[in-house]
Amino acid sequence: MTDKNNNAETRKTNASNWSPATQMVHSGVSRSQFGETSEAMFLTQGFIYDSAEAAEARFKGEDAGFIYSRYANPTVDMFEQRMCALEGAEDARATASGMAAVSSALLCQVKAGDHVVAARALFGSCRWVVETLMPQYGVETTLIDGTDLENWQRAVRPNTKVFFLESPTNPTLEVIDIAGVADIADSIGAKLVVDNVFATPLYQKPLELGAHIVVYSATKHIDGQGRCLGGIVLSTKEWIEESLHDFFRHTGPSLSPFNAWTLLKGLETLPVRVRQQTESARKIADFLAEQSAVKRVIYPGRADHPQADLVQKQMSGGSTLIAMEIEGGKRAAFDFENALDIIQISNNLGDAKSLVTHPSTTTHKNLAEEARAELGITDATVRLSIGLEDTDDLIADIDRALTAI
Numbered sequence: 001m002t003d004k005n006n007n008a009e010t011r012k013t014n015a016s017n018w019s020p021a022t023q024m025v026h027s028g029v030s031r032s033q034f035g036e037t038s039e040a041m042f043l044t045q046g047f048i049y050d051s052a053e054a055a056e057a058r059f060k061g062e063d064a065g066f067i068y069s070r071y072a073n074p075t076v077d078m079f080e081q082r083m084c085a086l087e088g089a090e091d092a093r094a095t096a097s098g099m100a101a102v103s104s105a106l107l108c109q110v111k112a113g114d115h116v117v118a119a120r121a122l123f124g125s126c127r128w129v130v131e132t133l134m135p136q137y138g139v140e141t142t143l144i145d146g147t148d149l150e151n152w153q154r155a156v157r158p159n160t161k162v163f164f165l166e167s168p169t170n171p172t173l174e175v176i177d178i179a180g181v182a183d184i185a186d187s188i189g190a191k192l193v194v195d196n197v198f199a200t201p202l203y204q205k206p207l208e209l210g211a212h213i214v215v216y217s218a219t220k221h222i223d224g225q226g227r228c229l230g231g232i233v234l235s236t237k238e239w240i241e242e243s244l245h246d247f248f249r250h251t252g253p254s255l256s257p258f259n260a261w262t263l264l265k266g267l268e269t270l271p272v273r274v275r276q277q278t279e280s281a282r283k284i285a286d287f288l289a290e291q292s293a294v295k296r297v298i299y300p301g302r303a304d305h306p307q308a309d310l311v312q313k314q315m316s317g318g319s320t321l322i323a324m325e326i327e328g329g330k331r332a333a334f335d336f337e338n339a340l341d342i343i344q345i346s347n348n349l350g351d352a353k354s355l356v357t358h359p360s361t362t363t364h365k366n367l368a369e370e371a372r373a374e375l376g377i378t379d380a381t382v383r384l385s386i387g388l389e390d391t392d393d394l395i396a397d398i399d400r401a402l403t404a405i
């Protein structure tokens with residue numbers, strides 16, 4: 001990168017043999033002349049040059065350094081470097097939200113006449129980008145049931161350029177065979193973009209499984225404390241420079257340095273938080289499976305998950321999320337939500353606070369009834385995002401709310 005500060009200090013704080021917990025505290029740190037312990041927050045739009053010649057050299061790319069915070073900023077750069085270390089990616093661009101990451105990663109690499117294949121079980125706004133926005137610009141799109149590899153192969157056309165999927169999916173926690181889809185993408189020279197939000201960067205490594213680009217909403221587990229929006233696109237240096245670089249600089253989805261700093265602090269505690277939240281979620285899923293008021297529990301990591309073998313193969317941990325179907329439909333689901341004391345009703349996820357969502361009336365209300373049915377979302381579907389509260393307190397809250405319906 002010509003417009004980034006690739007100094008010796010940054011390289012010294014990126015050891016590839018570190019475990020994630022160590023990386024998340026130290027990777028990417030670039031200290032100022034003051035030697036601060038905590039990462040500095042560079043709330044600056046621009047940068048000054050010692051001379052007109054220095055400015056010329058910077059713009060020509062002969063001198064490494066920052067030019068303008070829409071392109072790159074020291075605090076944002078630290079967040080990108082730390083995420084690269086965790087993901088095993090060569091390069092990244094941090095964005096203002098998860099949707100800025102998804103839309104940039106998809107739109108930067110297609111033109112009118114190209115074709116995109118996506119798994120239909122997508123986060124609502126991702127589905128809108130694929131189904132509604134891209135066709136407005138002449139990009140053909142096909143949505144498929146991504147859990148069957150043959151559907152990917154069948155959807156391929158001569159002009160297919162991009163595959164896009166999310167795994168596990170929201171809200172029904174279906175799992176898609178990333179390595180299998182990546183093989184098909186490679187066989188036709190297409191790029192596979194994986195939205196890895198639900199798995200977290202700790203439990204699933206799409207790049208190692210063969211995906212070409214990984215995107216995150218950092219708003220979820222990476223912040224993890226409900227404070228700010230953010231996102232990131234990670235890939236090879238070549239793809240970032242050739243496909244994303246110009247799109248990113250000129251359309252301006254950049255992350256604010258303040259939010260980058262907040263997300264850096266979030267990363268420091270990510271492994272501890274996600275491990276604890278997953279441990280709690282697993283216990284709660286097991287508890288729910290025993291309750292007569294619960295028709296069905298879907299939890300990656302339980303032996304009764306419909307794709308338990310695939311979960312085992314491509315994920316190294318379970319999930320902080322649980323999907324379930326309550327006996328008694330919408331009324332019972334609403335009564336359950338309303339009876340909870342500790343667990344709050346919200347559409348966010350990955351937060352320190354446990355949250356409950358009724359997808360069919362909130363996050364997925366814009367889908368047609370049949371589209372919801374295809375995804376397995378019914379009026380009885382409830383999604384739980386497990387936070388950092390005491391597990392027994394959460395189980396007691398759920399137990400009481402189930403008894404109340």
Ligand SMILES: *Cc1c(COP(=O)(O)O)cnc(C)c1O
Nearest residue numbers: 097098099123195197217219230
């Ligand atoms: C939340 C989310 C997004 C969008 O992220 P924002 O930060 O809200 O823009 C995209 N994909 C998935 C899977 C998400 O959960």
